[in-house]
Amino acid sequence: MSCRSLKMPCRLLVAVMLIGISSLALGHRMDHEIATAEAQVLSLSHPFGQQPVFVPYQIFAPDSEVAFQNGRTDALGRISFLPDRPGRWRVVVTTEDGHGLEVRVRVDEALAVTEVEGPPRNRLVNILAGVGYLLGLAGLLILWRKRKKAHAHP
Amino acid sequence: MHIPDGLIAPQVYLGAYAVAAPAWAYAVRKVAREFDDALIPRLAVLTALAFVLTTVMVPLPGGTSGHLVGVGLLALAFGVWPAFLAYSLVLVLQSLLLGAGGITVLAINALAMGLTGAAVTVGVFRLLAKVHRPAAAVIGVWLGVVVAATLVALVLGIQPLMGSDTEGQPLFFPFGPAVTLPVVVGPHLIIALGEGILTWMVLSVVERRRVPA
Structure with missing residues (x-):
């Protein structure tokens, strides 16, 4: 087999190798598409x-x-x-x-x-509610302790 | 400064509850045994004031904001354990009514601000009161808030170590102490000073029955 007769197969082989390597490069490619949607x-x-x-x-x-x-x-x-x-x-x-x-x-x-x-969004109302709860709880606590003392010392 | 729900790993907040529960129980027993009934109305009013103080937002550079803590006022007026209990109630109401803080993290917030903040405030006040009472109050409140902020920053900062998902992203709060410490503590160095001055102004017009317990 002479060198001349090997030229075309070699060229074909190189061409196939180049195509193969370039297909690996396709993995790095990123395609894009743009559409309108409601987010x-x-x-x-x-x-x-x-x-x-x-x-x-x-x-x-x-x-x-x-x-x-x-x-x-x-x-x-x-x-x-x-x-x-x-x-x-x-x-x-x-x-x-x-x-x-x-x-x-x-x-x-x-x-x-x-x-x-x-x-919650309505801060002022909730702040006032918090103050109310605290004062109300204190009132209940005072009542409870008074009754406890009244029962202890009738 | 409140830590909201969802940022803290369960092993951390459950551990905090394990510490806070006996502390609350002890506080209830101590207060029930020693607290003067005549102080309840005053406690209620100052607790309500502390609650309102925590809703005061202070604008900070960068567009965010901080808020006053309010526990120093309670600690200097009534002592550590009543302040701890009252402030825990404030935290519950903030969580339920204002969406600030949270229920799972209640123990962490209560231990950091309600107990540690109160204890540092009272401790520093006792050390310095003989030298200059108003300055002792301001410095005590300042240090109490700063120490509480530091604790909160550290609790947040360790969350990236608590677990990550399959992609390596932290499951909970994603920033470490190198971020949280300057971001949380820094603004409170200033806010706490204002709160200390405000606290002394309030206390100076409120009659105090006794030195903190």
């Missing part, structure tokens, strides 16, 4: 109106302990996600100083949000 947007804010920017959060799908999505709030303090199944979703936000927020979002079969549960 759920959770807007966060601090007590004085400023937004928590780039604060870490996790989103858990119904009955799942592994995060469905995690990331950081955007530059306007928002979290957006597209639930892909009905049920009770959890959005957990954690700040570095140990403050946090857990919001539970109930999604129906049509993937629409039907209920949102989070911390």
Whole structure:
């Protein structure tokens, strides 16, 4: 067999090897596609109106302990996600100083949000209620101790 | 400073309950035995004031906010154990009514702020009161809040060691002490000073029957 007769098979062999190597490179490629969809947007804010920017959060799908999505709030303090199944979703936000927020979002079969549960919003009413409970408890305690003493010393 | 539910590993908060439960029991017995009934209305009013103080938000750089603690006021007025009990009640109400703190972490918050904060405040006050009573109160409250904040920061900071999921992400609070200590304690160095001054101002107009127990 002469060198000339080996040229074409060699070229074919090199060509096949190059194609094989380039197919490995396909694994590093990332395709993309863009579509318009309606997302759920959770807007966060601090007590004085400023937004928590780039604060870490996790989103858990119904009955799942592994995060469905995690990331950081955007530059306007928002979290957006597209639930892909009905049920009770959890959005957990954690700040570095140990403050946090857990919001539970109930999604129906049509993937629409039907209920949102989070911390109470009406602070003033709840503060007044707390003061009332404390004073009321003290009043009950005073009454109880008076009756106890009255029974002990009739 | 309150730690909310969901950030702390069960082994930590259950351990805290194991410590807090006998402390609460001891506090109840001690208070029932020694507390003067005539002080109950005053205790109620100052506990309500402490509750309101904890809702006062102080804006901090970066957009976040801190809040006053309020336990120093109770500790200096009534002593460590009544303050511990009263502040535990404040924490319960905050959790149920305001969504601040939590029930699973109640023991941690109570031990850090209600017991340690109160004990440090009273201890420092006793040491310095003979030198200058108002300064002793301010410094006592300041140190009580700072120590409580440090404890809270440390409890948060150890959570990354408590477990991680299949992807290596911490199951609970994700930041270590290198983050939590400056972020939690730093602002309270300032907030606690204001709280110390406010506490002394309140106490100076409230009649005190006895030195803290």
